Amino acid sequence: MPKHEENLINILKNELKSRNNPLDLKPVYVGKVIGLSPVEVEIFDGKVILTEGDDLFISEQFRLRCEIDKTTALSSDVPNLLESAKQITETHSYTGSPCDMPTAIDKLSQAIEKVNTELLQLKCDLKIGDFVAIASLEQLDRYLLTDKVI
Numbered sequence: 001m002p003k004h005e006e007n008l009i010n011i012l013k014n015e016l017k018s019r020n021n022p023l024d025l026k027p028v029y030v031g032k033v034i035g036l037s038p039v040e041v042e043i044f045d046g047k048v049i050l051t052e053g054d055d056l057f058i059s060e061q062f063r064l065r066c067e068i069d070k071t072t073a074l075s076s077d078v079p080n081l082l083e084s085a086k087q088i089t090e091t092h093s094y095t096g097s098p099c100d101m102p103t104a105i106d107k108l109s110q111a112i113e114k115v116n117t118e119l120l121q122l123k124c125d126l127k128i129g130d131f132v133a134i135a136s137l138e139q140l141d142r143y144l145l146t147d148k149v150i
Contacts, residue, residue, distance in 0.1 A: 026136040064125045
C-alpha cells in the first residue's frame, strides 16, 4: 500500500476515534437482591446497598413485567381448563354425526396455551438472592434496576 494511502487511513482512524463519543459512559453492574419491600440491591460485593425510592429506581418496563399475573389468576388454572376443554365432544342431535366443535375447541386451546406460555415467560417473580442488572444514571449516586439476570 502506498505511503500516502496509509497516512490517509491513519488520519481517518484517528478522526473516527475522536468523534462525538461520550466521555463518561455509564456502566451497568450486576447486583444481588437482598430485600423486597422496598427492593434493596447490593453491588460491589456488598460494599454498596441501593434502596428503592432512595438511590435505586425500578424501570417501568421491569415493574410492568413484575405486575403481570402476581395473583396467578392468568396462569394457575389454565392447564386444567385447557385439558378439560380438549376432552369435550359434541354430536349433532339431529344427524348423529360428529361436530366441528372439538376441532374449534382444540384450536382455541392451542392459542390459549401459546398466550399462557408467553405470559409465564414475562413474569419476573423477583426473590432475595436474584441477580439483577443495575444501570448507573446521569445523576450522581442514582441507579436503575433494568432487568433480572439469569
